[in-house]
Amino acid sequence: MGRALAVIIWILTLLSVLLFLSGKWWLPPAISNHAPALDRQFMITIIVVGISFTAAQVGLGWMVWKYRDTGKAGDRAIYSHGSNRLEVVWTVITAFVFIALGVMGQSVWASLRLNDAPPGSYSIEVVAQQFQWNFHYPGKDGKFGRTDPSLIDDGALNFIGLDSTDPNAADDSTSAMLAIPVNRPVELRLRSKDVIHNFWVPQLRFKQDLVPGMEIKVHFTANKVGKYELACAELCGQLHFKMKSYMLVLPEDELNSLLALPQEQFTTRIGELRDKYQLPKYQ
Amino acid sequence: MSEAHEGVHRHPAPTGFIRKYIFSLDHKVIGIQYIMLALAAVVVGMLMSLLMRLKLSWPDHHWAILEFLFPTGAPGGVMGPEFYLSLVTMHGTIMVFFVLTTAPQGGFGNYFLPIQIGAEDMAFPVLNMMSFWVTFVGFIVILLAIFVEGNHALGEWFGVHLGNSFAGGSGTVGPIGGWTGYAPLSALGKIAGPGQGGGMNLWVISIAIFCVGSLLGALNFITTLLNMRTKGMSLMRMPLTCWAWFTTAVLALLSFPVLLGGGILLLLDRVAGTSFFIPGGLYVSGVLSGSNPNFPLHTGGSPILWQHLFWFFGHPEVYIAILPGMGATSHILATFARKPVFGYRAMVFAIFAIGLLGFFVWGHHMFISGMSPYSAIAFSVLTLSIGVPSAVKTFNWIGTLWGGRIRFTTAMLFAIGFVSLFVAGGITGLILGQSSLDLPMHDTYIVPAHFHLVMGVASIFGMFAATYFWFPKMFGRFMNESIGRIHFWLTFIGVYAIFVPMHVMGLQGMPRRYSQFTEYEFLATLHPLVIFVSVAAIITITVQILFYFNVFWSMFKGKKAGENPWEATTLEWNTTSPPPHDNFAGVLPTVYHGPYEFAVPGAPRDFVMQTDVDVEVPSGNGHNGHKH
Numbered sequence: 001m002g003r004a005l006a007v008i009i010w011i012l013t014l015l016s017v018l019l020f021l022s023g024k025w026w027l028p029p030a031i032s033n034h035a036p037a038l039d040r041q042f043m044i045t046i047i048v049v050g051i052s053f054t055a056a057q058v059g060l061g062w063m064v065w066k067y068r069d070t071g072k073a074g075d076r077a078i079y080s081h082g083s084n085r086l087e088v089v090w091t092v093i094t095a096f097v098f099i100a101l102g103v104m105g106q107s108v109w110a111s112l113r114l115n116d117a118p119p120g121s122y123s124i125e126v127v128a129q130q131f132q133w134n135f136h137y138p139g140k141d142g143k144f145g146r147t148d149p150s151l152i153d154d155g156a157l158n159f160i161g162l163d164s165t166d167p168n169a170a171d172d173s174t175s176a177m178l179a180i181p182v183n184r185p186v187e188l189r190l191r192s193k194d195v196i197h198n199f200w201v202p203q204l205r206f207k208q209d210l211v212p213g214m215e216i217k218v219h220f221t222a223n224k225v226g227k228y229e230l231a232c233a234e235l236c237g238q239l240h241f242k243m244k245s246y247m248l249v250l251p252e253d254e255l256n257s258l259l260a261l262p263q264e265q266f267t268t269r270i271g272e273l274r275d276k277y278q279l280p281k282y283q
Numbered sequence: 284m285s286e287a288h289e290g291v292h293r294h295p296a297p298t299g300f301i302r303k304y305i306f307s308l309d310h311k312v313i314g315i316q317y318i319m320l321a322l323a324a325v326v327v328g329m330l331m332s333l334l335m336r337l338k339l340s341w342p343d344h345h346w347a348i349l350e351f352l353f354p355t356g357a358p359g360g361v362m363g364p365e366f367y368l369s370l371v372t373m374h375g376t377i378m379v380f381f382v383l384t385t386a387p388q389g390g391f392g393n394y395f396l397p398i399q400i401g402a403e404d405m406a407f408p409v410l411n412m413m414s415f416w417v418t419f420v421g422f423i424v425i426l427l428a429i430f431v432e433g434n435h436a437l438g439e440w441f442g443v444h445l446g447n448s449f450a451g452g453s454g455t456v457g458p459i460g461g462w463t464g465y466a467p468l469s470a471l472g473k474i475a476g477p478g479q480g481g482g483m484n485l486w487v488i489s490i491a492i493f494c495v496g497s498l499l500g501a502l503n504f505i506t507t508l509l510n511m512r513t514k515g516m517s518l519m520r521m522p523l524t525c526w527a528w529f530t531t532a533v534l535a536l537l538s539f540p541v542l543l544g545g546g547i548l549l550l551l552d553r554v555a556g557t558s559f560f561i562p563g564g565l566y567v568s569g570v571l572s573g574s575n576p577n578f579p580l581h582t583g584g585s586p587i588l589w590q591h592l593f594w595f596f597g598h599p600e601v602y603i604a605i606l607p608g609m610g611a612t613s614h615i616l617a618t619f620a621r622k623p624v625f626g627y628r629a630m631v632f633a634i635f636a637i638g639l640l641g642f643f644v645w646g647h648h649m650f651i652s653g654m655s656p657y658s659a660i661a662f663s664v665l666t667l668s669i670g671v672p673s674a675v676k677t678f679n680w681i682g683t684l685w686g687g688r689i690r691f692t693t694a695m696l697f698a699i700g701f702v703s704l705f706v707a708g709g710i711t712g713l714i715l716g717q718s719s720l721d722l723p724m725h726d727t728y729i730v731p732a733h734f735h736l737v738m739g740v741a742s743i744f745g746m747f748a749a750t751y752f753w754f755p756k757m758f759g760r761f762m763n764e765s766i767g768r769i770h771f772w773l774t775f776i777g778v779y780a781i782f783v784p785m786h787v788m789g790l791q792g793m794p795r796r797y798s799q800f801t802e803y804e805f806l807a808t809l810h811p812l813v814i815f816v817s818v819a820a821i822i823t824i825t826v827q828i829l830f831y832f833n834v835f836w837s838m839f840k841g842k843k844a845g846e847n848p849w850e851a852t853t854l855e856w857n858t859t860s861p862p863p864h865d866n867f868a869g870v871l872p873t874v875y876h877g878p879y880e881f882a883v884p885g886a887p888r889d890f891v892m893q894t895d896v897d898v899e900v901p902s903g904n905g906h907n908g909h910k911h
Binding site: 083150213237240 | 364365368371459460461465467468471475476477478479562563564565566567568569571572574584585586587620621622623624625626627629651652653656657659660663664666667668670671674675677678679680681682684685686687688689690691696699702703706707710711713714716717718719720722723725726727768772775776779783784786787788790791792794795796797798799800802803804805807808809812881882883884889
């Protein structure tokens with residue numbers, strides 16, 4: 001029985017490790033500037049995780065394999081209440097490794113979350129609502145027109161309540177798709193009209209909730225032109241599973257010519273750009 | 284130092300059926316009641332997970348039985364997205380509260396804590412009875428949520444008689460919000476879509492009632508353990524199970540009130556038009572807050588406040604679920620390895636450290652919530668440090684097996700399985716606990732993979748081990764070992780097959796709480812894994828029939844067990860199986876030894892019971908509980 005259990009534990013351990021090592025299912029290739037540091041931290045962590053997991057399971061299996069009851073009279077277990085020295089050793093080692101991992105893990109976080117977007121960043125307002133994404137582009141003046149929930153008019157496609165009497169709003173555009181420049185810092189100002197949503201593009205390697213009543217700013221730089229799926233990752237109600245949009249990472253000139261268009265042509269053009277670019281291939 | 288307080292807890296053995304088995308004051312009966320409640324609740328929760336797997340794998344399949352049962356939620360037998368999300372919510376709520384919090388603590392804790400410390404009953408038997416029945420009412424209310432949402436006529440009746448916010452009838456099996464019920468989705472009411480009606484009110488009320496029941500229980504556990512230990516039962520001579528139940532009770536006492544308060548505020552937001560969690564200026568389903576009687580004016584609330592209140596409870600709750608399993612595992616490993624627990628003192632400190640640190644890490648559920656990024660750093664580092672006592676426990680479990688003479692009973696198999704699963708599930712906390720790595724991992728399938736293995740399956744393995752181990756004491760009969768072994772092998776392999784693939788789904792970015800994965804290209808390649816997991820889940824769930832059969836068959840037909848069938852050391856094995864009404868037939872035992880004196884050199888047998896007189900137990904390194 002003991003040997004069978006040990007073998008099963010080892011086989012399950014081996015299969016689990018192989019599933020990870022196969023690389024068939026993995027983080028998708030990243031397209032943001034902070035991703036390499038994050039992925040490196042992930043690799044370090046998963047190696048520590050893999051080694052600890054394997055060592056513990058192999059050790060457990062070994063004890064189970066080796067120390068079974070022989071049924072012989074007088075054959076007793078070792079009488080030991082443990083070893084204080086060993087307790088201290090493994091407490092100190094795990095404390096060092098785990099806390100070191102935790103501290104190392106802060107650098108990416110700090111670079112993304114503890115400072116504002118660098119000057120010259122490209123800002124977009126993201127306004128989520130149940131099962132739809134709205135993106136608000138400030139236009140050439142770089143200033144967002146005023147918005148007010150009482151001005152929301154779904155029939156007129158004014159989903160974000162943009163105040164058309166505000167001069168800053170004159171050159172603003174809105175869209176259900178996100179277009180950003182490549183290789184230039186982007187700042188998203190995240191808001192929600194109703195419940196909590198979450199901005200999630202796997203290739204960007206970050207998530208952020210959009211919380212009603214708050215404006216949350218995040219920044220990143222995308223470095224690969226293309227089209228990427230944008231998903232909601234916080235349960236927001238019935239059709240959460242298809243609250244979907246696209247993020248287009250465009251060459252700066254292509255983006256600029258898009259932004260220069262008036263609203264109607266903007267909508268047509270961004271649709272064309274969506275069709276022009278292909279989604280990345282998944283294995 | 285410790286003594287039994289006469290009179291407080293003493294009550295005569297009841298004679299009538301109702302006082303004996305229904306409204307019983309006997310902690311043993313109440314313990315079995317909690318276990319039965321969990322056994323009933325887990326069937327509901329498991330069937331729900333079965334339906335969820337069916338939906339995820341075959342989203343458009345027509346299931347004739349569902350068309351019959353849920354004509355609105357599953358029209359034509361195809362589960363709708365709101366139906367799936369109500370399954371998610373109810374599965375989580377029922378499993379966390381009514382299974383993982385009832386059986387380990389209220390069930391086995393209630394039954395064995397008084398016996399293991401040599402007491403006649405709990406300190407407050409009436410309170411104990413109330414804590415069970417309050418919990419039971421909570422369970423009835425959560426079941427009611429299923430019917431109020433699922434049945435149109437009942438949903439309407441509730442709306443008419445209890446007020447509009449109680450109206451249900453959306454055709455689902457409950458509210459939509461996940462077990463975390465994030466506001467404002469959970470706070471807005473029907474305006475926010477299906478599954479936000481009466482079922483959500485009942486969900487909040489059920490949880491609030493559950494909190495009250497747990498608080499009553501926690502007070503009782505703490506008082507009993509501190510005041511009612513028998514002569515010689517010093518703290519450091521207590522079995523590790525008692526330490527685990529005690530720490531769990533402290534966690535419950537400090538965390539449930541916060542959830543209770545939060546739940547009341549959420550209910551007020553829903554029924555009384557308050558704005559604790561609802562900010563101003565919301566525009567929901569085409570209606571502006573305050574512009575319409577269906578959507579009153581809200582202003583000034585904070586959605587993040589709900590998350591803080593919820594997780595201040597919710598994280599300790601994880602330890603409430605698993606600490607009793609840890610205790611049972613330590614207890615059973617020592618018994619069947621025929622060896623003292625390795626590092627008893629370190630184990631006690633580790634339980635305490637886990638309990639204490641468990642209160643300072645709730646923010647790791649909220650890295651991406653919009654809370655201060657500075658506090659995320661503190662929460663992250665504290666979270667990683669909680670891995671240290673967890674690792675210490677793992678080392679000590681493996682150390683307990685080292686040099687043992689292991690007897691592979693079914694209970695032992697499950698205890699060893701617990702260690703394996705605790706490692707497999709816990710270790711990925713090193714990933715999720717880092718705020719940076721949480722950025723891509725948050726709310727993907729790696730999260731359910733992690734917590735199902737560690738707080739779900741490992742805890743349940745602890746309870747399986749406890750059931751096979753203590754069944755002979757509780758019912759005077761053994762469970763069938765052959766069926767038990769088959770149950771173990773299939774379940775052990777099954778849970779690995781279900782939950783390990785979920786990790787790599789999460790790496791690829793698969794979000795939780797999606798009713799189907801048909802809308803995204805980046806999820807398409809995961810389909811074979813989704814099917815694999817579902818098949819594994821269907822098999823593993825089916826296998827649990829063996830366990831149910833074994834429990835109920837063995838109660839009446841199992842092989843008879845004596846007083847101490849496992850040759851164990853602690854006080855529950857010093858009395859008949861099952862124990863008499865007052866546990867020790869009028870004579871409380873006196874304790875002379877630590878709880879796990881196996882393989883003592885020179886002792887006549889390979890185990891020294893805590894009550895054995897005239898046996899010399901030498902002091903060893905890291906020893907505990909000897910005569911001072």
